[in-house]
Amino acid sequence: MTQGQAGSTTRRAVILVLDGVGCGEAPDAADYGDVGSDTLGHVCAAMGGLPLPNLERLGLGLVAPLAGIAAVAEPAGAWGRMLPRSAGKDSTTGHWEIAGVQLERPFPTYPAGFPPELVAEFAAATGRGVIGNVVGSGTAILDDHGAEHVRTGDWILYTSADSVFQIAAHEEVVPLEELYAACETARALLVAPHDVSRVIARPFVGTIGAWQRTKNRRDYSIAPPAETLLDALEAAGVPRAGVGKVDDLFAGRGLSSRHVAANAEGIQAIDAWLRTGSGGLLFANLVDFDTQYGHRNDVPGFAGALREFDAALPMLQSHLREDDLLFITADHGNDPTTPTTDHARERVPLLVAGARVRPGFVGERATFADLGATVAEWLGVAFRGSGTSFLATVVGS
Structure with a gap:
């Protein structure tokens, strides 16, 4: 501080x-x-x-x-x-x-997920695929997509009723610095009319049925x-x-x-x-x-x-x-x-x-x-x- x-x-x-x-x-x-x-x-x-x-x-x-x-x-x-x-x-x-x-x-919100062209641009810029692209809560989204993420290395992308572009990744699958860099990439891509309030890094650990989000979250406003x-x-x-x-x-x-x-x-x-x-x-x-x-x-x-x-x-x-x-x-x-x-x-x-x-x-x-x-x-x-x-x-x- x-x-x-x-x-x-x-x-x-x-x-x-x-x-x-x-x-x-x-x-x-x-x-x-x-x-x-x-x-x-x-x-x-x-x-x-x-x-x-x-x-x-x-x-x-x-x-x-x-x-x-x-x-x-x-x-x-x-x-x-x-x-x-x-x-x-x-x-x-x-x-x-x-x-x-x-x-x-x-700020814009995305109750039906983000536009496909925006998701494709993010995937191309970061070199990883994207799964999810849905509205969900932070814990349920891991139950739904955590196993596939661990298997494929694809980003888990989700949003909520708030104006957020949230990217989840397992810390043993994607290094934290790569996750943070992906969030910075997303922040640069998300300009009007898709100027969301925050991009949020959502790192997690654990195994199927026991996923846990870590304290290494970062927000990119x-x-x-x-x-x-x-x-x-x-x-x-x-x-x-x-x-x-x-x-x-x-x-x-x-x-x-x-x-x-x-x-x-x-x-x-x-x-x-x-x-x-x-x-x-x-x-x-x-x-x-x-x-x-x-x-x-x-x-x-x-x-x-x-x-x-x-x-x-x-x-x-x-x-x-x-x-x-x-x-x-x-x-x-x-x-x-x-x-x-x-x-x-x-x-x-x-x-x-x-x-x-x-x-x-x-x-x-x-x-x-x-x-x-x-x-x-x-x-x-x-x-x-x-x-x-x-x-x-x-x-x-």
């Missing part, structure tokens, strides 16, 4: 994204087939109430009605909700919007089309660091990131930055809610990940300095109680913690970009992107 050149500010901000942890359908959910989705609400209800005392203390029970979480009278932080404004409901779209960039059209919060901070010399897949989502522009295998490792990396970081921004993503539990409709697992984060929150808060702001939010929903395993078009929670935070309601923000604008103002740069800062609401004099 690296930082940019030192800026003049000693202030710090943390944007902590709980990937997929939405809090209720967005007003335009019907346009996405997501009417009724409510990730946090449904998980809490399905568990018969889900006590999360530390998030409760910050005001989570005031964000939305949640079984087992009280609407405390005197929260320790500021709270609110944010609405998605960009077209789409994937991680790239959500993180870009947080950083000030709104998209007018969604399309580059943001406009200036982001990260670009503005870099230009101003303000340090930036990442935890999780954040750098991949911005095509490596504006920061580098420490990639982690699980939420627990990510939490430790966030805590390490809080203990040692000199100033600037930490942009972190905890992905297990989404990849391990939301996409697999695993309600108990999702609830367990929420408990794990809640239990770690006092440790993170204990290392906040006088001039630190911690923003806890999400990038979209992924309701594990619905029949679909896809992302959901949802509002996201917004909690703000720090010694200088004035407890209170920051409203239902019209766009995720308001968060990026607030961070920019806190760190002393003029950039506001497509958002409006709410800093004056949350920071006391």
Whole structure:
């Protein structure tokens, strides 16, 4: 995890994204087939109430009605909700919007697989055949095509309801570097109108009936089309660091990131930055809610990940300095109680913690970009992107 050149500010901000942890359908959910989705609400209800005392203390029970979480009278932080404004409901779209960039059209998706001519071009450029080219989940796709891949060496190509071009390969059949090179080739081929949000390397190991994806996943995002919060901070010399897949989502522009295998490792990396970081921004993503539990409709697992984060929150808060702001939010929903395993078009929670935070309601923000604008103002740069800062609401004099 690296930082940019030192800026003049000693202030710090943390944007902590709980990937997929939405809090209720967005007003335009019907346009996405997501009417009724409510990730946090449904998980809490399905568990018969889900006590999360530390998030409760910050005001989570005031964000939305949640079984087992009280609407405390005197929260320790500021709270609110944010609405998605960009077209789409994937991680790239959500993180870009947080950083000030709104998209007018969604990234393309391929419910019937990718066009044959595009697949043929990819196969010719990489020197391997292609099997699959279907919509599927990461574990089922290996059951369906893993044996044939091991026998032939052909790429397993698949997609989902998201705008992704996913390439799976067994690490003992295809060297990792070759898989990564193939993803870079695909990224270069996938231009408009096939400008998918992400190309994803999906390496795996194991044998028939016991396939396992490894931690060597890599995401190759399309580059943001406009200036982001990260670009503005870099230009101003303000340090930036990442935890999780954040750098991949911005095509490596504006920061580098420490990639982690699980939420627990990510939490430790966030805590390490809080203990040692000199100033600037930490942009972190905890992905297990989404990849391990939301996409697999695993309600108990999702609830367990929420408990794990809640239990770690006092440790993170204990290392906040006088001039630190911690923003806890999400990038979209992924309701594990619905029949679909896809992302959901949802509002996201917004909690703000720090010694200088004035407890209170920051409203239902019209766009995720308001968060990026607030961070920019806190760190002393003029950039506001497509958002409006709410800093004056949350920071006391």
